[in-house]
Amino acid sequence: MPPNRASKRAKTADEEVSELSAPKDQASDTEPTATVPPTPSFKGQLSRFQYNSTIPVSDNASPKSVSVRSSKRTRADVRVTPTTDGALTAPSPQPQKKRKSSSYAPSSRYAHLSPLVDILEPNLICVFVGTNPGVQTATAGHAYAHPSNHFWKLLHASGLTDRRLSPTEDRSLPVKYCMGNTNIVSRPSKNAAELSKEEMVAGAGELEAKFREFRPEAVCIVGKGIWEAIWKYRKGRAVRKEEFRYGWQDEEMNMGMVDGEQHWPGSKVFVTTSTSGLAANLTPAEKEAIWKPFGEWVQKRREERGFRPGKEEGSVQLQ
Template sequence: MDLEKQTNEKPLPDIIAENLDILFVGFNPGLQSAAQRHHYAGKSNRFWRFLYESGLTPVQLKPQEDRKLLDYRYGSTNIVDRETRNAEEIRDEEYDIGREHLKQLILKYKPKIVCYVGIGVYKKFSNRKDVVTGLQQNSVVGGVRDYVCSSTSGLNSKPMEEQITCFKELLKLLKEI
C-alpha cells in the first residue's frame, strides 16, 4: 500500500513534510486524540506546554492547532496507528508493523532529528533495552539523530522541570546543527 494512502487512513493522521527539523514520535493515539483527530489531545498530556516552556514554540499551541507544528518545521506521528486507552494494550505484532512503517517514513521524509516522546517508545522502535533521555549514540536510521524525552503523559511521575529540561536540550541540539 502507498505510504501517503496509509497516512491518510490513520485514525490520527500524521503531521509530516520533507526536511523537518524535528519529527515527534509517540506510542499511539490515545482515545481523546483519535476522537478529536488531533495529536496529544488528552487533557492531562503536557506535550504542548513542554514545547512552549522549553522555547521550541513561541506560543503554547492547543491540540486543535497541531497542524501549526509544520510552521516551525516540526511534525508528529506514532509508532502504532491504533488508538488505545494506554500503551499496554498494544500488541507485539502492531509494534513490528509500526517499527517498519516508521523506518520507511523517516527514510522518505528525512527529518534532522526524530524525538521519541517516551523512553518506552524508543525501546520499542530500536529494540534496545538500556535507553536514557537525550541524544542517542547510534541512530536506528542513518543520517537522522535519535533523541529521547520522557513521556509527556500526565501519568508520568518524573518532575516536570526535569521533563522540560529534556525539551530545552532538544532545542539546544537543534540550534547546534
C-alpha cells in the same frame, strides 16, 4: 462397707508412699554419701501417674504419625516424602495463578475511531514520535488532545514553540516551526497497555520507511517505551538498563538510513520523556530539564537554516 476392707486400703496407700520415698540403692562405704532430696508429698507422688498430653516421639517415628493441633490457623501442612536413600524431600509448591501482564485490546474495540493523520513534510528539522492516539485524541482528530497530556506545555517550556499551542493547531507545526508529528502505532486505544509488544516493534519498521521518505534532520522519541520497541526492532533484543539514556543517541541508531547511490545518514535520534499525565516517575522540573537541550538544538537549526514561519491561520491561544 466393712471397716476391715477400708483399713486395708489405707494401709496399702501408706505402704505405697513408703516404698516410693525409700532410696533404691544404698550408698557405698568407699563413696561419698549423696544428698537425699526431700520426700515429696503424697499429692506430688500421685502427679506422676496423672495423664500427660505430651506424646513422646522417637527419632525413628514417621512425621505422618504425629498430629499436633494449633489454636492458630496456619498454612497448609507441608508433607515430606522419604526417598530411597533415606533423605526427605518436599514436593514443589502448587503453581499460583498468574495475573495478566497487560490489558491488551484488539483494534476492533476502537474500530469506530479514525487513526490520527501524520503531520509530515520533506526536510523538516524534527518529527515527534508518539505511542498511538488515545481515545480523546482520535475523537478530536488532533495530536495530544487529552487535557492531562503535557506535550504542548513541554514544547513551549523547552523553547520549541514561542507560546503554548492548542491541540487544534497541530497541523500548523511544519509551516510555523518546521516540525512534524507521527506515532509508532497508528490505531487508537485507551492507553499504551492495550497495545501488544509485537505491534510496537512492527511499528518501528514503519517509522523507518517514513523517515527514509521524508528525511527529517532529527526525530524526537516521546517516551522510553517507544525507544525500547525501536531498539528491539534494530538490534533484535531488549535494551539493557545500562544502555538506556535520555537525550541524543549514538549515530549508529539514526533512523531511515539509506545506502547506495542515494546515501543518506538518517535522522538523528533524541529520546525524551513521555508527556502522558499517567507518567509520574519524573517531576515536571525533571521532564523540562530533559526536553530543554532538544529545544535549544531546534532553535539553533532554525537560525542556521534561516527558517521563517509562515502565516498563522485559525490559531487558538491558550491562556
